[in-house]
Amino acid sequence: MAGANNTNGAQGVFGSSIRRREDPELITGQAKYTDDLQLSGMVYCTILRSPYAHARIRSIDASQAEALDGVLGVFTAKDIEESGIPGAIPVGWLLPDMKIPEHYMLVKDTTRYVGDGVAIVVAEDQYTAHDALELIWVDYDPLDGVADPHKATVEGAPLVHEEAPGNIAFDWEIGDQEKTDAAFANAAHIASLDIVNNRLIPNAMEPRAALADYNSITGELILYMTTQNPHIHRLLMSLASLGLPEHKIRVIAPEVGGGFGSKIHHYADEALSAWASMQVGRPVKWTATRTETYLTDAHGRDHVTHGELALDAEGRFIGLRVDTYAAMGAYLSTFAPAVPTYLYGTLMSGEYDLPAIYCHVYGVFTHTVPVDAYRGAGRPEATFVVERLVDEAARVSGIDPAEIRRRNFIAPDNFPYATQVALEYDSGNYAGTLDKALATIGYDDFRKEQAAARERGQHLGIGLSAYIEACGLAPSAVVGSLGAQAGQWESAVVRVHATGKVTVYSGCSGHGQGHETTFAQIVASALGVPYEDIDVIEGDSGVMPHGWGTYGSRSAATGGSAIASAAQKVVDKARTIAAHLLEASEEDLAFEDGQFFVKGSPDQTQSLPDVALQAYLAHNLPKGIEPALEATSFYDPANFVFPFGTHIAIVEICSRTGHVTLQRYLAVDDVGNVINPMIVDGQVHGGIAQGVGQSLYETAVYDESANLLSGTMLDYAVPKAHFLPSFETDRTVTPCPHNPLGVKGVGEAGTIASPAAVVNAVVDALSPFGVTHIDMPVTPEKVWNAMHS
Amino acid sequence: MYPSKFDYHRPSSVQEAVQILSANPEAKVLAGGHSLVPVMKLRLATPTALVDIGRIEELQGIGRANGSLRIGACVTYHEIANSDVVREAAPLLAEAAGQIGDRQVRYRGTIGGNLSHADPASDLPAAALALDATLHVSGPNGSRSVGASDFFVDLMMTALQLDEILTAVEIPAAQAGSGSAYVKFEHPASGYALCGAAAVVTRTADGSCASASLCFNGVSATAVDAAAVASSLVGSDLSDAAIESAVNENLSIPDPTGDMFASAAYRQELAKTIGAQALCTARDRA
Structure with a gap:
């Protein structure tokens, strides 16, 4: 292997592109995922799923399935009810006047989406468990269904839940309607767009899985599962689903192969596996088939929106008005209500000094799998609305898209900036990323090239997306006041062993982000201990203090800050011991490269390992100092973090086929201080790929009866490597002012920025044809129709 | 992703394969398996038996004689795309085979499986038609030949009977000019x-x-x-x-x-x- 792993100890570890220590195991197939685990006596669970989007169940006859050799049992909702557990799949974010229909672990009498769980089989092997599903006879009375979130609110639409008239789960608003309407009354120009934000299927490489091992003697449940947040799952399993005491449940995340949000949520399937283990007294494994992934993993996006941006005669934005129908699907998933509200409406100011904003959102029940957080969660939808409207505003006002953005940016000396939609941006330099991006892409030259190409009948387009995201969610008291039934602080333990080696425990739960590498980099720099001497452990509720997991680009900003705080506590304690050993006062000590010494006398030192040994021996500790050397930190952030940037896409469109070729893609991001540039680039690349997927390829298609038509990888187009150009990335650095590392989040930046950049580029290319908007995914046929209509 | 139960046969000759198929109308021929196995995993196909023809010697090989190219039914896309003989005598077929799926698919999928499956969106049927290929077929009553234009009957339906196997594809070698x-x-x-x-x-x-x-x-x-x-x-x-x-x-x-x-x-x-x-x-x- 090339020398990139030679870290030369601790010096300069923070900020260097160390190769991910996770990768050798992953790429050689040695890593153990949930489905790889085998327990003695293990049996298998399969789940019978409704083939109808909406149906009443008249009866279920499982006698043939139960009689099949190797079947231990077939269970329905009735069996769960009789077992006396709570059996609920709860929603974890409450909005005022929100309708919260019952969501039980299995359907009691009415199915509400294709894939809704009807019964489970437990059998000795997977084949028998699948065979038995075909022997359960369910008498369904099919009912009308509706999948479109706007149509679902029209009078006469089939109701998903009787208690939610018009299928409205919640009616939410933010901003000042009166002030905004007044701004529009005085507008010189109004940009107006109808936008569909297409529904997406997450497609983590590893499907969801659970292996539950219940011990009826001790009453303990060990649940291995594909989770981004083991402690949240333990909490919800305990409180809402299984009713077991929290301390009797241990949730372990083995290697987890991607999530993108889909493994945050608390689904019925993992709870059913655990309950099944309690019933049959054996370990029970369930692994989703790819079909089940499509049918049951919470989908993303699915908005129908009307948006308007008002401008004065100088091209300054004076008001933004947004009206959105956001699909919730058939039930309210774990954090679903937050996504199109506090993660969406609050982002409507974008990077702009916008004096009046009003955003109104209907959360709508539809006969589809629930919709919840998917990479970016609300912020890609908001960015798409804002950045499409800004391009449309440029068109109606005749101002260049780059110039109109610059003219309306919040100025660098205007921070902290309180938006009209509840956020306080702490820092930013938006023109900085815009200027860098325009220079790198050669914006002025491109415009000349574009004009020349048009003369030749060639259609090139350029699209900007100047995005902001609010991530690293955020002071717990604030999110609590907004409806979260969770805290948003993070925990860390930094344990220095007697030999000076270090184990770090984090309440985050990585599933591809590279925490074992980056978190070790943080500690190596903080303690001056060689990177190689530090291990990072995550994802086991039985091992580390309570944490809230990995999602919302929070791990570096909250988990990393918790680790930095704990490491600082370790240094503080070590300093006290070192001062005692050096017979000096603490104030006189310096700490550099892992060595304590009296300032000006670097000859006599106590290294951190020296101090650790003394701390464990405890033969000679200062008065009042406890033995051992470790610290725990629970870090509650002071605010969100606010990464931002400018992304630029250049496309070429084939006028004969409508095919869009992404020629160049440039991302200039500002994610604050960077722990590992290679990992940040990787995160940006992956996010862009998924955002390009949304803009050009991906969409979940339901028919009029709410059947999922795009239910396999033959129909649902995940972007492939050869569809994408080599991405260009660059950065500016505006450190976060309120956390100890100055870091912000990066995991979602690519998906937030890129859909608008790509669609803006397509619309730019098609502008000679009078095209002002085109919905995602921008398929060849849509483009062809736009050019030939 | 777990298929229904099926029997597995691995005949060593075409004749033996045909016998098994004749005796079992619910059996399916397994070649590269890249179309059949996925639909079996989805339980959209539930054959009671698979007849694996992948190791039958007479279904292998690419040869050129008497102005025509003969390709055994179990020759893979990869072999076709990379065969100098095919590239010279039927470059269209090599070009089409090289565009099928991805590398893994091309190492397993076969020309016989492709044409017998008759997925109209696959890449070989049009090439076979355009090249005026002749398809050689064996069944319980011996062998027969079918022109490509008569072979593709309807969506995933061919002129093959249930107990027949496509054995080879013959293509007139490309003319000068x-x-x-x-x-x-x-x-x-x-x-x-x-x-x-x-x-x-x-x-x-x-x-x-x-x-x-x-x-x-x-x-x-x-x-x-x-x-x-x-x-x-x-x-x-x-x-x-x-x-x-x-x-x-x-x-x-x-x-x-x-x-x-x-x-x-x-x-x-x-x-x-x-x-x-x-x-x-x-x-x-x-």
């Missing part, structure tokens, strides 16, 4: 052809068109032979303009396919563009 091209516009999800055009043209000494052939994948229930386009080109100078007008005026796709990704109307337009592109490239290579 001919050129061919396979141009594919792929579905971004499946990688199958939204529209794939296989073209062959032969030019006379003065450069005019002596003969032509243009066939399509992906646009209808079977591969489509656009014979009217081809015949209208004969005698033309094969200029871009001649090709475009031949395609625009004479291309008609019977019952064009429409789906959630691309409508029938769009596919017809696409066929004109892709078809013309294939013909132009074939001309340039002639």
Whole structure:
């Protein structure tokens, strides 16, 4: 292997592109995922799923399935009810006047989406468990269904839940309607767009899985599962689903192969596996088939929106008005209500000094799998609305898209900036990323090239997306006041062993982000201990203090800050011991490269390992100092973090086929201080790929009866490597002012920025044809129709 | 992703394979397995037995004799795409085979499996049609030969009987002065052809068109032979303009396919563009 792993100890570890220590195991197939685990006596669970989007169940006859050799049992909702557990799949974010229909672990009498769980089989092997599903006879009375979130609110639409008239789960608003309407009354120009934000299927490489091992003697449940947040799952399993005491449940995340949000949520399937283990007294494994992934993993996006941006005669934005129908699907998933509200409406100011904003959102029940957080969660939808409207505003006002953005940016000396939609941006330099991006892409030259190409009948387009995201969610008291039934602080333990080696425990739960590498980099720099001497452990509720997991680009900003705080506590304690050993006062000590010494006398030192040994021996500790050397930190952030940037896409469109070729893609991001540039680039690349997927390829298609038509990888187009150009990335650095590392989040930046950049580029290319908007995914046929209509 | 129960047979001769198939109408032939096994895992196909012909010697091999190319049914896409013999005698087939799926698929999938499965969006049916391939078939009553134009009956239906096996594909070797091209516009999800055009043209000494052939994948229930386009080109100078007008005026796709990704109307337009592109490239290579 090339020398990139030679870290030369601790010096300069923070900020260097160390190769991910996770990768050798992953790429050689040695890593153990949930489905790889085998327990003695293990049996298998399969789940019978409704083939109808909406149906009443008249009866279920499982006698043939139960009689099949190797079947231990077939269970329905009735069996769960009789077992006396709570059996609920709860929603974890409450909005005022929100309708919260019952969501039980299995359907009691009415199915509400294709894939809704009807019964489970437990059998000795997977084949028998699948065979038995075909022997359960369910008498369904099919009912009308509706999948479109706007149509679902029209009078006469089939109701998903009787208690939610018009299928409205919640009616939410933010901003000042009166002030905004007044701004529009005085507008010189109004940009107006109808936008569909297409529904997406997450497609983590590893499907969801659970292996539950219940011990009826001790009453303990060990649940291995594909989770981004083991402690949240333990909490919800305990409180809402299984009713077991929290301390009797241990949730372990083995290697987890991607999530993108889909493994945050608390689904019925993992709870059913655990309950099944309690019933049959054996370990029970369930692994989703790819079909089940499509049918049951919470989908993303699915908005129908009307948006308007008002401008004065100088091209300054004076008001933004947004009206959105956001699909919730058939039930309210774990954090679903937050996504199109506090993660969406609050982002409507974008990077702009916008004096009046009003955003109104209907959360709508539809006969589809629930919709919840998917990479970016609300912020890609908001960015798409804002950045499409800004391009449309440029068109109606005749101002260049780059110039109109610059003219309306919040100025660098205007921070902290309180938006009209509840956020306080702490820092930013938006023109900085815009200027860098325009220079790198050669914006002025491109415009000349574009004009020349048009003369030749060639259609090139350029699209900007100047995005902001609010991530690293955020002071717990604030999110609590907004409806979260969770805290948003993070925990860390930094344990220095007697030999000076270090184990770090984090309440985050990585599933591809590279925490074992980056978190070790943080500690190596903080303690001056060689990177190689530090291990990072995550994802086991039985091992580390309570944490809230990995999602919302929070791990570096909250988990990393918790680790930095704990490491600082370790240094503080070590300093006290070192001062005692050096017979000096603490104030006189310096700490550099892992060595304590009296300032000006670097000859006599106590290294951190020296101090650790003394701390464990405890033969000679200062008065009042406890033995051992470790610290725990629970870090509650002071605010969100606010990464931002400018992304630029250049496309070429084939006028004969409508095919869009992404020629160049440039991302200039500002994610604050960077722990590992290679990992940040990787995160940006992956996010862009998924955002390009949304803009050009991906969409979940339901028919009029709410059947999922795009239910396999033959129909649902995940972007492939050869569809994408080599991405260009660059950065500016505006450190976060309120956390100890100055870091912000990066995991979602690519998906937030890129859909608008790509669609803006397509619309730019098609502008000679009078095209002002085109919905995602921008398929060849849509483009062809736009050019030939 | 767990198929229903099935028996597995691994005959060592075509004759033995046919016997098993004759005795068991619910059996299916397994070649590369890249179409059959996925549908079995989804339980969309539930054969009670698989007859694995992958190790039958007589179904292997690429040979050239008497002006024609003979390819055993179990020859893989990879072998076809990389065979010097095929590249010389039937470059169109090599080009089409090289565009199927991805590397893993090309190492396992076979020409016989592809043509017998008769997925109209796959890449080989149009090539077989355009090359006027002859398909050799063995059954309980011996062997017979079927022309490609009679082989593809309907969506995933061929002239094969349940107890027959496609054993080899025979293709007349490319003539001097001919050129061919396979141009594919792929579905971004499946990688199958939204529209794939296989073209062959032969030019006379003065450069005019002596003969032509243009066939399509992906646009209808079977591969489509656009014979009217081809015949209208004969005698033309094969200029871009001649090709475009031949395609625009004479291309008609019977019952064009429409789906959630691309409508029938769009596919017809696409066929004109892709078809013309294939013909132009074939001309340039002639």
